[in-house]
Amino acid sequence: MNSPLSLAQQIDLQISANGPISIATYMGLCLTHPTKGYYKGADPLGAAGDFITAPEISQMFGELIGFHLVNVWQQMDQPRQFNLLELGPGRGTLMADILRVACRAEGFRDALKLKLFETNPVLTGEQRNRLASYEPQWLENFEQFDEGPILVVANEFFDALPIRQFVRKPDGWHERLVGLVDGKRTFGLSPTPIPAETMPTAIAEAAEDSLFEVCFAAGEVMSRIGKAVARQGGSILAIDYGYARTQTGDTLQAVRDHRYADVLEAPGEVDLSAHVDFGALAAVTQEIGLAVQPLATQGEFLIRLGIAERVKALSGANPASAEDIRIAHDRLVGKSQMGELFKVFCAHSPGLVPPGFAA
Template identity: 80%
Template sequence: MRSRVLSASCVHRSPTVPTELTLAQQIDLQISTNGPMSLATYMGLCLTHPTKGYYKGSDPLGAKGDFITAPEISQMFGELIGFHLVNLWQQMDEPKSFNLVELGPGRGTLMADILRVACRAPGFRDALKLKLFETNPALTAQQRNRLESYEPQWLENFEQFDDGPVLIVANEFFDALPIRQFVRKDDGWHERLVGHSDGKRVFGLSPTPIPATSMPDVIANAENESVFEVCFAASEVMSRLAKIVGTQGGSILAIDYGYAQTQTGETLQGVRNHAFADVLENPGETDLSAHVDFGILAAVAREVGLAVEPLATQGEFLTRLGIAERAKALTGANPGSADDIRVAYERLTADDQMGKIFKAFCAHSPGLVPPGFVS
């Protein structure tokens, strides 16, 4: 992706915009009025605008949506995470009250599969306080239909947890948080901005360089034209959650595509109707995401005293939890679905599908031994 150098700074006050305009018109008006905006601002508007953002609209999941997540592929994914969580609850001496939290619960499929398994453990169902963090009204309605019997509470912030340990699950949550991008030039790093050229939205660069010394040491010697992505929102979310877990006990399980250590590389992508799409076209109608820097999240968690497991691929994590055995059992009980079960198993675990590019991350109270990881 090539970038033009733009003449205006990225720091501007947002104008008052008529709400009857489309999101694309609102973004264009803001750029025309205030100049280029940061990529993080653009992504935030596209995904979470109060009325026109992507995650404020209809259900984006499934064959009729834009993408399919692991829980929608097979019940095995959620069932194994259910075992993972029950094991942690048992290691904590089966507290009589604990918070079970999901960030971005989608249709509620993952949590329904988790609880179908987890609630078989005596005392687990009575002890859990189910908390869901969701911004999409259409998905909230589906979560309510699937999970109503567990009396869920929908969170507006991360200060609404009850007393007791906190077990947090975040599947494909961190990848959707807004990122900023910086491009290396001879005179330093320049932030990539979204601006206008010839009446169209284009990427460009802030004319003001950021010294290389202000960037992480690991990318200090990056070559010209290298792209560095940083997600301050992910660090902030992890910091807040880690502090709560550090105080109340528990764990944070995050599964997403990403990388183990901070590095350069451009991963921002747009997906629409199950195909890659231009991130600058159809704002509010295209899913935008970027790979997660798990190295940063691990450092943030360790700062508040949590232990962090070595990052596992999704295939490794599910295999250690017994997905092969679970697939065999499901096939035995449903021989007519053998081909579907095999395809789902391969899709979740194979290196050339979701098995390698997706990673499993776990930060937790010292002393716990989370299943699925090798310390």
């Protein structure tokens, strides 16, 4: 039932009744509460929304990923049926750009079984409008694949999954919680220490007051998809801001109207996200038996896939847009823009050589 209380009031009531909640519980409620979560409401993307993503900046991003996927499909001997899954497809822009290019490869479109995984009903509607001709199926879990290999793409999906945070103290690690002080939402620490030996060895030497983040949801999604890919063959390409090795540091952030905002102030009204621990995701997929490419920056990946040639071809075909295309190129690959902050992760069946990574 749709409660007349705002999400902020519901969260505050829950804390008053049961005590402080973990950051993961808070983030999960803020983002995906069934009726009032941030990702259950209006389309958050684009100039009129809260943030803009790479596929919304330029078609070149999706087109180059389309070339990448065709190459992997060809390395698998062009299976007559395969699954192409996108996690968190937003407006469907990335997939539309991918398929416009990839379906030029003979046999690709006939073999395609398009799968989408999305929580936002408004965005699902936009994906339906955009991609209807490819007859997509929206997955409810990761057991619903058709026969044949599985190619997975995810841009800015894993950063939206809830994280937990822990702070190091002399007696161990204490979970960071959201509680109420004088009626105001405030961060605090659980009084119960977690022994340092139970934390990853990568942070064993962390100094006092260091903050460690872990995203169990990301590991769980990667594990489920990874197992399906290990069974049926294929690859997982994930692009996000993040880091290559498990480390300490507070990366939880709120964004509203293209500006940073307070994480605790307006539950459900601001985007919350955290950097992705690609080292942890690599460990999960390697344990399942997949190979993992060395993490690339988004700039390196797009340059290796030939973004410079794409700029020339598009500018040649649309001279009036040449300046806009150059600006979009710089936003995608520039070191001070998205080029270095965003990373590209790829796990795949052993034997494949996905393009775009260091040999």
